[in-house]
Amino acid sequence: xxxxxHTPEDMAAMLQVVGVESMDDLFSTVPDExxxxxxxxLPEPLTEWELDDHMATLSGKSTTHGHDDGxxxxxxxxxxYEHFIPESINYLLGRSxxxxxxxxxxxxxxxxxxxAIYEYQTLTARLLGLEVANASLYDGxxxxxxxxxxxxxxxxxxxxxxSGVIHPHYRQVVQTYLDPAGLEIVLLPCLENGRTxxxxxxxxxxxxxxxVQSPNFFGCIExxxxxxxMCRENDVLFITAFTEPLAYGILKNPGLQGAHIVCGEGQxxxxxxxxxxxxxxxxxxxxxxxxxxxxxxxxxTLDKQGRRGFVLTLATREQHIRREKATSNxxxxxxxxxxxxxxxxxxxxxxxxxxxxxxxxxxAAYLRxxxxxxxxxxxxxxxxxxxFVVEFPPDFELTYNRLLKKNMVAGLPLSTxxxxxxxxxxxxxxxxxxxxxxxxxxxxxxx
Amino acid sequence: MKEMNELDVPDDLYYTEDHEWVRMKGENVTIGVSDxxxxxxxxxxFVEMPNSGDQFKKGDEFGTVESVKAVAELYxxxxxEVIQTNQALEDAPELLNQSPYADGWIIEIKPEDVSxxxxxxxxHAYLKMLKGS
Numbered sequence: 205x206x207x208x209x210h211t212p213e214d215m216a217a218m219l220q221v222v223g224v225e226s227m228d229d230l231f232s233t234v235p236d237e238x239x240x241x242x243x244x245x246l247p248e249p250l251t252e253w254e255l256d257d258h259m260a261t262l263s264g265k266s267t268t269h270g271h272d273d274g275x276x277x278x279x280x281x282x283x284x285y286e287h288f289i290p291e292s293i294n295y296l297l298g299r300s301x302x303x304x305x306x307x308x309x310x311x312x313x314x315x316x317x318x319x320a321i322y323e324y325q326t327l328t329a330r331l332l333g334l335e336v337a338n339a340s341l342y343d344g345x346x347x348x349x350x351x352x353x354x355x356x357x358x359x360x361x362x363x364x365x366x367s368g369v370i371h372p373h374y375r376q377v378v379q380t381y382l383d384p385a386g387l388e389i390v391l392l393p394c395l396e397n398g399r400t401x402x403x404x405x406x407x408x409x410x411x412x413x414x415x416v417q418s419p420n421f422f423g424c425i426e427x428x429x430x431x432x433x434m435c436r437e438n439d440v441l442f443i444t445a446f447t448e449p450l451a452y453g454i455l456k457n458p459g460l461q462g463a464h465i466v467c468g469e470g471q472x473x474x475x476x477x478x479x480x481x482x483x484x485x486x487x488x489x490x491x492x493x494x495x496x497x498x499x500x501x502x503x504x505t506l507d508k509q510g511r512r513g514f515v516l517t518l519a520t521r522e523q524h525i526r527r528e529k530a531t532s533n534x535x536x537x538x539x540x541x542x543x544x545x546x547x548x549x550x551x552x553x554x555x556x557x558x559x560x561x562x563x564x565x566x567x568a569a570y571l572r573x574x575x576x577x578x579x580x581x582x583x584x585x586x587x588x589x590x591x592f593v594v595e596f597p598p599d600f601e602l603t604y605n606r607l608l609k610k611n612m613v614a615g616l617p618l619s620t621x622x623x624x625x626x627x628x629x630x631x632x633x634x635x636x637x638x639x640x641x642x643x644x645x646x647x648x649x650x651x
Numbered sequence: 652m653k654e655m656n657e658l659d660v661p662d663d664l665y666y667t668e669d670h671e672w673v674r675m676k677g678e679n680v681t682i683g684v685s686d687x688x689x690x691x692x693x694x695x696x697f698v699e700m701p702n703s704g705d706q707f708k709k710g711d712e713f714g715t716v717e718s719v720k721a722v723a724e725l726y727x728x729x730x731x732e733v734i735q736t737n738q739a740l741e742d743a744p745e746l747l748n749q750s751p752y753a754d755g756w757i758i759e760i761k762p763e764d765v766s767x768x769x770x771x772x773x774x775h776a777y778l779k780m781l782k783g784s
Binding site: 495520525526529 | 696697699717718720721722724
């Protein structure tokens with residue numbers, strides 16, 4: 205690609221102004237022997253990752269995609285994922301137009317912001333496979349709580365079933381939202397294969413919705429199509445949550461599998477881990493339920509002169525109009541994070557997201573197999589995306605601490621949230637881990 | 652906004668303090684919102700209606716009317732079972748503005764006890780209430 209800003213028309217116009225016929229005429233004062241006739245001998249262009257590696261090598265550090273020797277090699281995901289973020293996003297986000305303490309929504313003033321949100325909504329709806337997405341909520345956990353409240357508004361029922369393999373923090377937030385309002389949560393246990401056990405649902409009456417996460421907290425991919433069918437047969441709303449939206453780059457999206465509401469955390473889409481926040485609550489639903497949806501919504505319309513424009517729409521759901529009967533007491537969105545996600549999705553495109561998802565999947569499979577061959581038990585055989593659960597020997601804590609001193613974090617110990625899973629660790633591998641990283645890790649675990 | 656003397660308040664209807672009207676239609680009754688209510692709300696953009704077969708008690712919320720600037724809840728003037736809803740409102744909610752007492756009806760119900768109407772307002776009492784407000 206050539207980075208010359210002038211078109212042939214621009215150049216012709218400029219040549220005409222200075223009064224010469226062609227570029228050769230323009231440079232005629234430069235002696236012939238000083239002029240270059242062939243293209244300079246430069247290497248082929250590099251991708252951003254290759255260039256990063258190249259520059260890091262030049263600066264004397266051996267790295268993988270910005271992974272300094274001194275920086276820890278973290279094999280934890282569990283809701284926050286280490287992904288490569290294109291430099292273009294940081295650059296664009298740093299533009300002064302986006303530097304504002306409060307998202308401006310006034311259409312006369314804020315067409316840029318509103319269009320950006322509209323594009324975020326469009327990309328989100330496509331990624332999740334549903335018809336309508338809102339301008340975003342605070343984070344994945346509150347988005348799930350809002351989805352459950354929404355289901356109870358639609359069905360006028362006061363009970364929901366929640367998979368026990370939804371992220372434990374999400375379940376805590378849901379409880380905080382639902383308990384004081386006297387709304388009942390039925391907790392669904394986990395099967396031996398790491399998926400949600402729905403057999404107990406037969407006996408539960410008056411259920412508003414069933415909520416599962418996929419890939420779930422153990423990294424296992426739930427059988428959403430089967431769950432979707434079950435929900436349809438029982439006339440119950442089907443909510444699916446996620447912590448890793450990148451998975452939908454290769455997995456069938458939840459909308460196609462019968463989900464009525466899809467919600468989760470968008471941090472993976474170009475947002476740093478930032479010690480746990482701020483996040484991006486992504487939220488989408490079927491069109492028939494949009495009037496019950498929480499959060500802000502930007503729509504596309506025409507102005508008086510017939511030009512395309514963007515405005516907040518369906519605002520009558522919100523509390524400045526509907527007061528205590530609003531669909532949510534949250535009237536804002538995570539605009540800057542949503543903007544990052546929109547830029548990220550647009551930068552990668554459909555193909556890029558698919559390739560990146562595939563890379564995550566393959567790398568996680570590589571580490572899983574390496575650990576299996578090294579003699580460790582992979583707890584669940586169910587297909588996974590970029591996370592999986594390993595059972596290490598009882599004395600693994602010593603190894604874990606030894607690895608920490610070597611700047612390696614050997615996954616998340618699960619017994620804090622699942623006491624029955626003693627010595628089980630949740631490991632995550634994204635595109636930021638090289639094969640050399642993983643080989644070194646397995647070697648260290650074994651030594 | 653309309654002046655008091657411009658308001659259309661038909662003689663043959665019953666009214667509630669929340670501005671719903673009720674019309675006897677054989678054994679059933681139809682329910683809508685008054686000229687005063689549609690005028691106060693402004694351009695109506697959406698009417699949320701219950702499903703046929705839903706049961707409500709007098710005073711229950713059975714739907715909402717949404718205008719460009721406000722949302723109003725609809726309350727049952729009389730208890731009963733919903734027989735049908737005005738499907739035309741789904742595509743043309745503006746009928747509520749244009750014809751609040753005819754084309755803009757909202758639901759038809761089979762009342763559980765017609766005598767409940769005795770406790771709500773007639774035209775005279777409704778007008779008196781409006782003038783007082």
